[in-house]
Amino acid sequence: MSGSLEIKPIGIVVGGRxxxxDDHWGGHAIIRLNSDYPVEVVQGLEEFSHLLVxxxxxxxxPDDVALHARSPRNNPAWPSTGTFVHRNHRRPNQLGQSFPRLLKVDGLDLHVADLDAIDxxxxxxxxxxxxxxGPRGEVRQPTWPGEMLGDYWAKDSE
Structure with missing residues (x-):
């Protein structure tokens, strides 16, 4: 393996939750890109409906990292699964990714809906x-993610 990688934030989430x-995500927020970036960095972005963030x-x-198997949300009804089967803060680099809807671009402010990151x-x-x-071929998964995430999005966020 190679050495570590140092990365710096390109922006910050403003507003939202x-x-x-765990559940009922939705609503609007702004991804405010660093003010020292030229506005051209977002040129053409408004033509897309969704982002990868x-x-x-x-x-x-860092003490939250859990390198072992456990039941999702500690629910014994769901199978014990390893760290890389979960999509939460207990991962080694504590990185998340979201696919919010892009509502509008205003300078370096990206107005989004359904970003599951906080202010x-x-x-x-x-x-x-x-x-x-995106994924090629049939997407498959066990039943527990559907059960666990049935209320992940707020009812009014569609």
């Missing part, structure tokens, strides 16, 4: 979502 919770679970502690979250990358780079 103030504290993380990489961000940091900044309220998590103040450092953003490390933003890219448009390309359908052609």
């Amino acid at each position: 103030a504290e993380p919770t 990489v961000w940091h679970f900044h309220k998590a502690s 103040g979250t450092p953003v490390y990358d933003v890219a448009p979502y390309f359908q052609q780079m």
Whole structure:
């Protein structure tokens, strides 16, 4: 393996939810890109409906990392699965990714809906979502993610 990589935030989440919770995500927020970037960095982005956003679970502690198997949300009804089967802050680099809807671009402010990161979250990358780079072939998963995430999105966020 190669050495570590140092990356710096390209922006920050402004607005939206103030504290993380498991369910009922939705609503609007702004991804405010660094003010020292030229506005051309977002030229053409408004033509896309969705983004891929990489961000940091900044309220998590390195002590939260859990390199072992456990049941999702500690629910014994769901199977014990390893760290890389979960999509939460207990991962080694504590990075998250989201696919919010892009509502509008206003200078270096990206207005989005359904970003499951909270106010103040450092953003490390933003890219448009390309359908052609999405999953190929049939997507499969066990039943427990559907059961667990049935209330992940707020009813009014569609």
